[in-house]
Amino acid sequence: MKKELRIRKPLDFSHVYTNGRSWVNGLLVLKALHVDNSHESRFGFTVARRTGNTVVRNTVKRRLRESVRHTLVKDGWDMIFVARQKAAVVSYQELRDAVQSILSKANLLTIDRQEKT
């Protein structure tokens, strides 16, 4: 995922947390805020310290990033995925299904659900 597509500033994070809508799943929490349709959507990932040690947390983040990369989403949103504690245990496949289901619940997927190549 390119640097421009990641949410990087603490100000942006707190902005989404306070003003964005949220959806919940068994594994994930999604916070999203509509900004502007002109540019692509940006993503942030949060894994709490109690989830596990650094290796586990990094692995969860990488899997989340990878599964979002393989999913087509609408433009113009800032989204933050917060991993819950169960997300450290499950496999990549389950995590990816969770990401897709929570995005469809939020109605942020494009109609064509095919993977990017």
Added chain:
RNA sequence: UCGGUAGAUUGGGUGAUCGCUCCAUGCCAUAUGGGGAGGAAAGUCCGAGCUCCACUGGGCAGGGUGCUGGCUAACGGCCAGGCGGGGAAACCCGACGGAAAGUGCAACAGAAAACAAACUACCUCUAAAAAGAGGCAAAGGUGAAAUGGCGAGUUAAGAGCUCACCGCUUCAAUGGUGACAUUGAAGGCAUGGCAAACCCCACUCGGAGCAAGGCCAAAUAGGAGAACCAAGACAGCUCAGGUCGUUCUCGGGUUGGCUGCUAGAGGCUGCAAGUAAUUGUAGUCCCAGAUAAAUGAUCACUGUCUCCAUCCGGAGAUACAGAACUCGGCUUAUAUAUCUACCUUCAAC
């Protein structure tokens, strides 16, 4: 062999597709090539480099280390040795200076807990006995710890009171750079324990940390007037000295980027010096640089181990853990697998 001890290494591999990040080259919507976690990257327990602040003198505190010799940039690290303890042995462990400078502490028990004393006893005298006076500290019991140990002599009974051996202290000689060891002589029990209690002695330590520090951009009035060294700061406290300034009146704003940043007390191989830690020298290599955090995801084949199965094969597991300025150590966590050297109480051959 089993079992054990010490040290070292390893920390799965190959390929495909799709990505992330840094560097180089060319081109500027991108392409090609190359690099991309560890032995502990961890804990932040020590030490150093590097950067800024302080660096004028005096006084008083405070921290650290603690057998000896060496290594090192330095160390609380390492190597070698001494002493003490543990083990049958290989080997392992040790905050291992000072208690004859001073102060303090030792609950309960016990007669008595540190400087002298005497509860039950033992002996002598007065005496029928009880009791009293004196001698003594061998035996008893208490306790974590009890005034050298053991044997003999002496004695009213006993006792380093005397003697032999052992221990202790002092002195001398020899060996060793030294810690210390060995030998000899003398003393005649003085000098109990605790310093991870205060403390004394020797050596040593300025403070803060890459969010250090530097540059740029943005923003802004980086200012104006009055008074004073009274208070404050200059990084333990204090005195003197110096510097910054401080107080009152009027009046504000920022949290981005670049750099530091990776060629170093560097790695690997050989040779030489040294018991070793380590050092010297020759050749060769360039080996992460992110900043809400890169080093990944999926698939195939395969290595190792476990279980199931007559076989073909199948299922499961594959540790601890993620760089954040950089090194040298220490400590802690760690599935396995491999190699080298050594030991022999018991058991088997």
Added chain:
RNA sequence: GGCUCGAUAGUUAAACGGAUAUAACAAGGGUCUUCUAAACCCUAGUUCGAGGUUCGAUUCCUCGUCGAGCUA
């Protein structure tokens, strides 16, 4: 990233190296009461974990675990 602290009943705290680890509140049981409250009595700690010093450790030292605070 760096620095500095702390951990004791369920909670908040106390403790001179020597008590059966103390107090308040909470919880449970009992006494009292027709019942409840109040009052009184009783119960419950691996002193965060592992080592060491010491005759003896909550206390002193070392290592670890967890939790706070400060620092731009």
